[in-house]
Amino acid sequence: MKNEFVLAIAQLSAEKNLDSDTVFAAVEAAMSSALKKDDLQYAEVEVKINRDSGNIDAWRLYTVTPDDDIEDDELQVSPERASTMGYPGKHAGDVIKEEVAAAPAGRIAAQTLKQVVLQRLREAERESVFEDFTGKEGELVSGTVLRVEGGRRQVILDLGRTEAVLPAAEQVRSEHYRVGQRLRVFVKEVYKASKGPQVVVSRSNPALVKRLFELEVPEIARGVVEVMGIARDGGHRTKIAVISRQHGIDPIGACVGVRGSRIQNIVNELGGERIDVVRWDPVEEAFVANSL
Structure with a gap:
């Protein structure tokens, strides 16, 4: 049966939507940092938590170095000393471990441990969100308006795991955004910033x-x-050129749907924007005629 410590990590993993190994690694790193704040501040420390039992083991790491080349006794040991520590026959560059106490709770700053764990979890969560939304660039996502800033300068949406920015340049002038409104948006760009992943979305992009x-x-x-091209004046009118790649399929009829059902759903999503579907033609004169 797993102990309470392991179960707590499992619960934290679920709450943060993170892989349990990521959370274990964050806790191990935090414990290493806490040990270094004690009497191992100049040492290289490694902490491992047994994923099943919750037992904690800690080691001090040394790099085996020839006597004449040792510059830091806190990090390096000679082959002779390594032998006395139970590692005979080690060569320069090898790493050996010396077991140390995994610091009883009273010997480490609990608050520091908590802060480091939370910081590392935030970093892991940000990386997870970045990877998730990077894969959604060029796709549609749904979000809820959290706030409208600067009189429409930008709109902030809640996408679930993170927030997105709908800047003024990506808004549709005729649309009025209100808190709590549900919007479908196009993910234009995802990038890393000091405060975490930034997701830029659009309502005006032809895509x-x-x-x-x-x-x-x-x-x-x-x-x-196949969609061959789109010309859009967001909020007013869009022209979309399509072509059939299969004999017997009417591309315009497919897009419009029975009694206009398909295109009406899109018009509703775009707040009543007019949409003209035209047949694309490789002959420019014919295509222009179709577009009129």
């Missing part, structure tokens, strides 16, 4: 319309109908 058509029109999702 938003393309992704909506992919969701509503199975023929586009399957590649039977």
